[in-house]
Amino acid sequence: MEGQSTLNTFSVAKAIINSLIRITPVALYAGSAVSGLVFEDFRASILLLGFVLNEAISYGYRMIFQGIYNPQCALMKTDQDYFVLPSPICQTVGFFAGFMFSEMYSRQEFLPGKTFVLITLMVLTIFSRVNVGCKSFLDALYTTLVGLVLGIFYFNVVKDYYRPDFFSAKSNSATGKPEDKGVGDFFEFN
Numbered sequence: 001m002e003g004q005s006t007l008n009t010f011s012v013a014k015a016i017i018n019s020l021i022r023i024t025p026v027a028l029y030a031g032s033a034v035s036g037l038v039f040e041d042f043r044a045s046i047l048l049l050g051f052v053l054n055e056a057i058s059y060g061y062r063m064i065f066q067g068i069y070n071p072q073c074a075l076m077k078t079d080q081d082y083f084v085l086p087s088p089i090c091q092t093v094g095f096f097a098g099f100m101f102s103e104m105y106s107r108q109e110f111l112p113g114k115t116f117v118l119i120t121l122m123v124l125t126i127f128s129r130v131n132v133g134c135k136s137f138l139d140a141l142y143t144t145l146v147g148l149v150l151g152i153f154y155f156n157v158v159k160d161y162y163r164p165d166f167f168s169a170k171s172n173s174a175t176g177k178p179e180d181k182g183v184g185d186f187f188e189f190n
Helices: 002-022 024-037 042-064 089-107 112-131 137-158
Strands: none
Touching: 002 024, 002 112, 024 042, 024 089, 042 089, 042 137, 089 112, 089 137, 112 137
């Protein structure tokens, strides 16, 4: 009887982890959108743009190579069909982790709590995707690494604009030019 109770507890824990991991991309997107729109934090808007670009890259990859969707990877299932985001969940979580690791590196600070949470999230995501039959271990590891690389690359592209006071950049009174890169500089290419 005690062994069956332990087995049920383990099964329930796996189901909860799998469910939370399944909605992680939606939570990351929603959190970035709310933080960007409601709290007017430009950093969140940059991160949300990165998530959209990550999805677009994955969608293009699937279109070019005629990739198929695995029903086990579905975010939601209906009676007739299922909904799958173009970017695998492992890649989205890897993108987020790579972006956050790059931010810590650029600030030259190591935050053990943040690092632990990001690594734990990546490990749980890989475990979850393998557990539900969405990906093999190597596929999950590969897509996580692809996400890490994309996140690091994206951060290095936008790092000059990644600050909370982006919209309130002060101008130099002598020259009339912004002291730091401002809103008008965001779309300029030098």
